[in-house]
Each structure stands twice: as C-alpha cells, then as structure tokens.
Amino acid sequence: MIKAIILSMCLAVAALSLGARAQDVRQYTEGPVTLVQEIGVEYGHFEEYIDWLNSTWKPTMEATKKAGIIIDYKVFSSTPPSPDHPDIILWITYKNMAALDRGVEEEDVAKKVIGSTEFQNKARVGRNEYRKILRRAYIRELILK
Numbered sequence: 001m002i003k004a005i006i007l008s009m010c011l012a013v014a015a016l017s018l019g020a021r022a023q024d025v026r027q028y029t030e031g032p033v034t035l036v037q038e039i040g041v042e043y044g045h046f047e048e049y050i051d052w053l054n055s056t057w058k059p060t061m062e063a064t065k066k067a068g069i070i071i072d073y074k075v076f077s078s079t080p081p082s083p084d085h086p087d088i089i090l091w092i093t094y095k096n097m098a099a100l101d102r103g104v105e106e107e108d109v110a111k112k113v114i115g116s117t118e119f120q121n122k123a124r125v126g127r128n129e130y131r132k133i134l135r136r137a138y139i140r141e142l143i144l145k
Helices: 002-022 044-066 097-101 103-113 119-127
Strands: 028-041 072-077 088-094 131-144
Touching: 002 103, 028 044, 028 097, 028 119, 044 072, 044 103, 088 097, 103 119
Parallel strands: none
Antiparallel strands: 028 088, 028 131, 072 088
16 A cells, blocks of 8 residues: 555656646747848938838848848838837848858858949948938747747
8 A cells, every 4th residue: 555655656746747847848939030120211311212222232132032041031111209210120031040140141142232342331331321220139030839
C-alpha cells in the first residue's frame, strides 16, 4: 500500500512537472523584421519627395527584393498632428534579423541602381533640405501560436 501511495505521488509530481515544462515553451514564433522610417517633409515639397520615391527609392527596393535581400517594402502617408510627426512612413521588411547582415549586398544593389556611394551621399544632402528622418526603428513580427 505504501508503495502504491509513493508511486501515485511520483506520477502526480511527474505530471505537474510536464505541465510546467509545457508552459515554458514560447507561445509565439519570431517572424520578419521591418525597418520603419518616419519622414517629415517640408511644406510644399511632398510631391517632390514622392517623385524621388518613385524614381529612385522604388527601383532600388525592387532590385533589392529581386536579389532576395528584402521580402517587401511599403510607403504610407500620414496626417501629422504636429511638426514632429511624420508625413511619410517607409517600411522595409527583411526575412529575419540575420538578413540585416547583408548590408554590403544592399550597397552593391544601390550602386547598380542609383550610382556610386559619393553620388548617393550628395543626393541625400540635397533631400535633407526638404525632408527629415524623424525616427528609425526595427520592429519584429511575433507570430502567435
């Protein structure tokens, strides 16, 4: 009888520990990583910035996507409640954090589409006259189980 009680207690403890172990398992999977850039565009320059997005940024994103470096990109407009909020929000989505380590490949794609790094830097300085990057953040999707 004592052996039966001890065996029952051991089984109960084992069942409890299995339940506790099951609760330690993450209830999500880490998904894609998105670079979110919030852009403030000076009054009167919105269409100029959209023209740049269409003529330069979009072809670069398409080439980067074709090269398998990114999985998607998006452009959103926003109605800013104040000057410190964005007019434009850019999303660039990578498969995972490891994909962010492909910066050299991204630069090579940009050089093919846009031109040399020096040329790109001069163009950035020009755009800085009418747009400002307000915030850059990486966000990761969590896929719930």
